Amino acid sequence: MTAVTEKRSTPRHRVLKGATIAFEGNGLECTVRNLSCNGAAIDVANLTGLPSSFMLLIEADQFIRRCRPVWRNDRRIGVAFD
Structure with missing residues (x-):
């Protein structure tokens, strides 16, 4: 097995x-x-x-953030908030 190195500065929570x-x-x-x-x-x-x-809007949480893609694959993108 290969260990995965975490590159994020803060942990993400699954949602x-x-x-x-x-x-x-x-x-x-x-x-x-x-x-x-x-x-x-x-x-x-x-x-x-x-x-x-672009803006990311999660209406149920009244969450609005400007963001930019930092990585992408087939159907998923990772974004950083500005």
Whole structure:
């Protein structure tokens, strides 16, 4: 087994929350998978056309943060909050 090195400055907490990525008058539905005060991991059906900065809205929690993607794979992006 290979040990995984944690690179995050603050631990993230597992969540499963519906959210919206908002940019340029558009809204893209997504699911927040984990969350910290500095960032989040978000599942998105289609990453095509995602801008370099956007707002993450979790309406149920009245949570709004400007963020930027710092990594991505097939359907998940990691974002840092500005």
